[in-house]
Amino acid sequence: MKRKLVSIVGFFTLLLAISIIIYSVWPWLFLYIGVKTQPNPPHPAITYGEFPFRLEYEINGRRMVINDTLICEYDGVGVDEGQGKYRKWKQRLASGKERVTLLKVDDTTEIYYNPGSPRYYMGDLGESVYFKHNFPDASIIKKDGRFTTDSVIRADLLQKEYNIRLIRWDYTQPIKNSFS
Structure with a gap:
């Protein structure tokens, strides 16, 4: 039993x-x-692009200028459960820097300007999607031990807390790409 x-x-x-x-x-x-x-998304006709830009800003009353070039390259097909298969793009700055840094506050906090997505510059957002640069807002990245947060910091708070004011953002327009 x-x-x-x-x-x-x-x-x-x-x-x-x-x-x-x-x-x-x-x-x-x-x-x-x-x-x-799912079928793979169509391959882009243009897989590489260079987009020069100029950012003028003021920090503590001192005018600064950053001239650099955003380089975008096709990086194959990505997969995720939210959007299925999609075209992947990678980006880097010609200067070799990781970001368009405005101010490194300390070892845990950095203020930077995000020039935009490689999908935007390479014409991969489609006709119906509207893209807006963050100008005159910037971005802030904070590292807290195991966690990293990356968020937008509005222009008024940027001026008030860090004495930074973005003055002018000149960038290269995105390309017209086709996909087949």
Whole structure:
């Protein structure tokens, strides 16, 4: 009797474990299969672009100018559960710098200007999507041990807290790209 009870408990434990696995894995498996079977997005006709820009700003009453070039390159096809398959783009600055840094406050905080997305410059946002540069707002990145936050800092707060004012943003317009 005891042996029969043990095997019944074992059977139901196994059944419960299988049910939990199916319940938690099944949706992700369907999502994975669905995304993987989607066709790849069309390849861009233009896969490389250079976009010179000039940012003029004032920090503590002193005028500064940053001249650089945003370099954008096609980086293949990416996949995620939100948008399925999509064209990936990578970007870098010709200067070799990581960001368009306005002020490094300390080891944990940096104020920078985000020149925009490579999708925007390479003509991959489509006709219906509107893109707006953040000018005269900037961005702030804060590192707190394990976490990094990256957010927009409005122009009034930028002026008030860091004595920075963005004056002028001249950039190269995006290209007209085609995809086939």
